[in-house]
Amino acid sequence: EAEVAQSPRYKITEKSQAVAFWCDPISGHATLYWYRQILGQGPELLVQFQDESVVDDSQLPKDRFSAERLKGVDSTLKIQPAELGDSAMYLCASSRTGGSYNEQFFGPGTRLTVL
């Protein structure tokens, strides 16, 4: 069964350093999402891509976060510089496009700890 892949699974960094997370969606899924899940909270959407275009990045802290999906397949989320408050689980999800509803499939996430 196809799954969303993410790497690394765990990342520990010091504040002010740069970190990057990678996501490979399920083949054929044109829509890709990055969520941030702070411990004890539900996931919050950071950015949504339709193919290589950003559809929604209203909750992305653009002064330090960036996301790209250059060829409309895999995606990278970057934080520079990392801050203590960025410690969280970063989840990637993907879905098909079109129709009234498409299920989002989630990856295992990257747990970031900023020291």
Place this chain on the structure above:
Amino acid sequence: AQTVTQSQPEMSVQEAETVTLSCTYDTSENNYYLFWYKQPPSRQMILVIRQEAYKQQNATENRFSVNFQKAAKSFSLKISDSQLGDTAMYFCAFMNLGVSKLTFGKGITLSVRP
């Protein structure tokens, strides 16, 4: 903006018994979807059940069923015959029709006792 509220932080249930998880939401929209997602420890989040707001009939998936009260904006999940594998965090989520953004509640930690 839509909000989803899960006021119970954690619950515990004996194996084989039934448990109900509560969720309320707030929206001015008439057409939308509601979901329950399961996030097992150290594993990815998976969809448990989906309800379309225009359907009056409550959704059911095997041991999982919902009680959808549109007027009250309430959406609870009932798990029957609880199993040890049901131990996980459960999130209630909302999606507007035609918009694929999910809005999640804070989640509830469910523990199933042997």
